[in-house]
Amino acid sequence: MKTYRSAQWTVVLIIVIYTAVSYTTTRFRGSELFPFFNWSLFTKVPNEKHDFGLRLLTVDGEPLSEPIYFEEADAWFDEAHSIVAYQAIQQFGSAVREADETTIEEIRPFVESTYLENQTVRYELVRRTYLPISRVQTGAFVNEEVLGQFEVGGAP
Amino acid sequence: MMPLRSLRRLLRGVDLPDPFSRLTAAHQAAALIVRLYYAFIIFLFSDDYMRKVEEWVLLDASDLLLLWPVGWVTWVGVDTAVYAISLLLIGGAVLSLLWPEKRPFRLAAFVGLFLIMAIENSFGKINHSMHAWLAVGFCFIFLPTGKPVNRVQRVTYLTTFWYAQALMLWFYSMSGIWKVNQGFAQLFAGEISAFHPYAMAQQIANRLLQDNSTSILGPFIVENPLIGWPVYLSALYLEFFSFVAAFRPALHRFWGLSLALFHLGTFLTMSIQFNQNILLLGLILMASPFHPASWRWQDTIRDLPILGWVYGKLWALSQAL
Numbered sequence: 187m188k189t190y191r192s193a194q195w196t197v198v199l200i201i202v203i204y205t206a207v208s209y210t211t212t213r214f215r216g217s218e219l220f221p222f223f224n225w226s227l228f229t230k231v232p233n234e235k236h237d238f239g240l241r242l243l244t245v246d247g248e249p250l251s252e253p254i255y256f257e258e259a260d261a262w263f264d265e266a267h268s269i270v271a272y273q274a275i276q277q278f279g280s281a282v283r284e285a286d287e288t289t290i291e292e293i294r295p296f297v298e299s300t301y302l303e304n305q306t307v308r309y310e311l312v313r314r315t316y317l318p319i320s321r322v323q324t325g326a327f328v329n330e331e332v333l334g335q336f337e338v339g340g341a342p
Numbered sequence: 343m344m345p346l347r348s349l350r351r352l353l354r355g356v357d358l359p360d361p362f363s364r365l366t367a368a369h370q371a372a373a374l375i376v377r378l379y380y381a382f383i384i385f386l387f388s389d390d391y392m393r394k395v396e397e398w399v400l401l402d403a404s405d406l407l408l409l410w411p412v413g414w415v416t417w418v419g420v421d422t423a424v425y426a427i428s429l430l431l432i433g434g435a436v437l438s439l440l441w442p443e444k445r446p447f448r449l450a451a452f453v454g455l456f457l458i459m460a461i462e463n464s465f466g467k468i469n470h471s472m473h474a475w476l477a478v479g480f481c482f483i484f485l486p487t488g489k490p491v492n493r494v495q496r497v498t499y500l501t502t503f504w505y506a507q508a509l510m511l512w513f514y515s516m517s518g519i520w521k522v523n524q525g526f527a528q529l530f531a532g533e534i535s536a537f538h539p540y541a542m543a544q545q546i547a548n549r550l551l552q553d554n555s556t557s558i559l560g561p562f563i564v565e566n567p568l569i570g571w572p573v574y575l576s577a578l579y580l581e582f583f584s585f586v587a588a589f590r591p592a593l594h595r596f597w598g599l600s601l602a603l604f605h606l607g608t609f610l611t612m613s614i615q616f617n618q619n620i621l622l623l624g625l626i627l628m629a630s631p632f633h634p635a636s637w638r639w640q641d642t643i644r645d646l647p648i649l650g651w652v653y654g655k656l657w658a659l660s661q662a663l
Contacts, residue, residue, distance in 0.1 A: 220468055223473055228545050318547035
């Protein structure tokens with residue numbers, strides 16, 4: 187019976203600790219602490235949405251006829267449709283917007299080597315504002331704010 | 343244990359026999375599921391991780407944004423670490439498959455899975471498709487050592503197994519609680535909330551825009567938002583009350599199947615795959631050892647949170663008329 191009770195309490199404790207840690211780390215640390223996760227997925231229904239995007243100006247040193255966002259550039263980049271790449275770009279954008287140099291030094295080379303594949307690219311980091319259904323239907327943004335222009339791979 | 347017993351009594355359904363009355367059969371079913379869990383770990387490694395391992399061993403530690411459990415990888419190199427972790431995972435899973443009653447083997451499988459997930463998530467984003475597998479594996483560490491020989495040991499085994507079910511369902515409830523909480527906040531702020539007819543269309547549109555992807559049904563829902571409304575409300579209900587379902591054996595199969603269909607729906611509309619969770623739902627809920635032996639579909643309806651109460655009232659009313 188002692189084993190039964192200790193097994194019960196151990197697992198109850200795990201559930202309580204898991205919930206407490208996942209909640210507090212996200213709330214006070216701003217990000218999850220693996221493997222704890224608060225399971226807040228698609229919690230907020232996006233109304234007017236803000237995010238960050240890489241708007242490509244030149245690829246392989248060649249200017250594009252019209253700048254396009256990274257997620258549309260599957261002709262050049264294998265990971266263009268990757269949600270992981272999108273999340274990394276959001277981290278990059280947040281760091282630049284908050285002038286967090288430490289994070290920028292870490293995340294920018296990662297994004298450029300992993301997702302821009304160290305190609306010769308000139309790009310803008312853009313904070314975008316849009317209404318989701320409207321953007322799907324028309325492609326229109328409410329606002330596009332350029333946070334900075336960057337080069338990777340020795341673009342001319 | 344009094345508070346736990348009170349909670350169990352508060353949340354459980356009505357008029358169902360105690361699941362432990364079929365103790366021996368339930369224990370045998372649970373033991374088989376535990377064994378299958380480790381067989382599926384091997385399958386998932388072979389199906390998914392093995393290909394990733396081939397790519398990871400070519401990387402340098404500087405190519406990764408290493409999570410805390412694998413910070414030590416910089417000292418030994420990615421290739422050595424990944425091979426060692428893979429060996430631990432496969433070794434632990436194979437030994438647990440053969441001797442699931444041995445706790446050290448289950449512990450090794452858990453640590454291997456934990457570390458390989460840490461490597462997998464060291465690329466800038468944490469993916470949650472295997473978190474439930476890890477949580478269930480963690481609960482299984484606490485299963486009694488050795489073959490249960492008496493009633494108390496079998497009850498201990500089943501109780502620990504039930505906690506794995508409850509923890510997985512708690513994850514869904516956490517997700518539902520956030521959505522309902524935020525839904526009210528947005529509702530009172532005058533925004534499109536989780537309860538709004540356009541909620542699902544808004545979510546789908548935003549998700550597909552993030553990586554410029556498409557889905558089979560997503561564009562249709564975006565163009566016809568009202569069709570998504572009842573589906574979205576059903577998903578909210580399902581997630582919110584998942585933890586309650588853990589306490590009601592007649593709901594285990596229904597809830598497992600419904601959550602699996604929910605994941606299928608998120609793939610069809612938002613192009614999000616949670617295949618690993620579907621497999622786990624099938625294993626520990628649809629095949630639940632606590633499913634009542636003499637099940638009738640009315641038992642499931644009656645046990646549905648709130649809706650079951652409404653059904654009961656309507657049934658009583660129809661009988662009175």
